Amino acid sequence: MLARHNGHRMTDPIATLTKLLEPIFSEMNGGDPADPVVRPSDRADAQINGALALAKKVGANPRDLAESVTESAALTDVASSLEVAGPGFINVEFSQPFLESLLAEVANDDRLGVAAATDLKTVVIDYSAPNVAKEMHVGHLRSTVIGDSLVRMMECLGHQVIRENHIGDWGRPFGMLIEHLLDLGEDVASSGLSQGDLDSFYKEANAKFAESETFQERARQRVVLLQGGDEETLVLWRRLVDMSNAYFNSVYSTLGVLLTDDDLAGESRYQPLMEGVYQRLDDAGLLSEDDGAMVVYPDGFKNRDGDPLPMIAKSRTGAFMYATSDLACVVDRVERLGADLMLYVVGSPQANHLEMVFSVCAKAGWLVEPTEAVHVGFGNVLGADGKMMRSRAGDSVKLADLLDEAIERAEAAIAEKNPELAADQRAKVAEMVGIGALKYFDLSTDRIKDYQFDWDRMLAFEGSTGPYLQYAHARICSVFRRADIERASVRQVPIALIEPQERALALRLLAYPTAITASLGTYAPHKLCTYVYELASDFSSFYQECPILKSKEPVRSSRLALADLTARVLAHSLGLLGIAAPEEM
């Protein structure tokens, strides 16, 4: 009765039901596969909807088909009740021993029922991408946090993940930045940058560039030296990059993301590759001259006059453009790294640009199925006024300030709600809660949409928030502390599903693997967020209605085991979102 998948027993009852039904539906469809369409239901544990679609296809009565499903013996081991309803829906109630055996399996599994993917891939994920000598802002928050979660989910399913942080470490602005660095003197500049005062450094350089023609000239000369590989200039450039990286790393550390120096893959890395890529475009006969520039015309793109829209490979002045750099990047990822899948966690405004890049790569034969490049786009962070979030001065908000404020606000809330927590413990928890709240708030809405930033809702301890999820986890840990029982000691204890809240919680726990694959299916972390919230919510109902420690054995142990398993899934799923699960808060 038990389907196996990649060495793992399939522990999602819905998926198991689907597997058991497939032969029956196939048979009713004259031997061709037909989807049984099994879904969770609010009228039963699950509903089978496939009879309706199939009935239309084979010209049968849907209720008759449904009846023949309920009369077959295939589901006797898993279902305690099958009922045809309405035009041909089948309501399913899972049998208690079936659910209990699945639960025992999951409790005994370090992976909590999550099987590795069957088609393991090499996945390159491009995310974060701050600019050297500039502040990180809210836009980088989204890319960094979404990318980090996708990395964790992909790795969890066994894919080989290569993180790439495509930092802005090359280009024309570096002429003025290096000249400004020289003006300041290295000591001043390095201490300023190490404090994260990148904003003023960049702005000062920019202001000088705007005001002084001599400075402009110096900057231009410096760009020529930089691109020519002048040693002294490269040393200065390197210094700027290193100082910025140290700053980025401090932000990543506070944010708790996986990025390290090993993941750096800045624009500068692709400079030496662009000439070769350009030659290959030429050899393939894809280049045309237009108004002095060398361009490629990807199919299906038009400009505002309705004429074909070119992707510029080399400018009129003979310089390579960012599009060429992105082409080199794809080539490198496919040919050197062996990428099967490339994810670009980049804001929605770049959609058109990336489509053109991917299209040119396909045309040039560098991006051929099944190799795939996907733009994982995301919307803006908006302020309370519904417009792009800005500081009071009208600038973009510094990410570092945002993180600090999140932690401060969390600490204040914890001090108020749980004054008994020791101060050093409180500081640790405040970081987990503040950063977790910020990440959850960002991850929990559909990434493609803009979202409205709101401290009060983010850090509220009620509703679909990070703190609420963490609280559910902390409560479970607290139960075990109070009873002085090792969590691991209850993992072999059979779980009995008696009360409706226990049953609902069990069904949710068993749906965990499906929640991950669904979330990753569209690179949408918010789907996993929804799952974790529902899990925490189901636990809270259970906790309210089903006393744990006050119950008599064997109920007490069974509930402890259920609580332990819930805490494990909570911690694991929060982990996939990059959110910590404190044991106390």
Next chain:
RNA sequence: GCCCACGUAGCUCAGUCGGAUAGAGCGGGGACCUCCUAAGUCCUAGGCCGUCGGUUCGAUUCCGGCCGUGGGCGCCA
């Protein structure tokens, strides 16, 4: 002008491959702590799923038109 995304309760958002009565949180009204953290739970009110058509047994979901909002549309990245 063309292209892309979005439009769901007062507010903020979910809604799986087309399924039965469209869900949650906040806010509103009410109930529950001598009891494992009330940072919680339960009940309740609140909807023309932007709009008009199409596809079909069935559309918030798929297709087309329109309206609204945001973004993009060649030598910055």
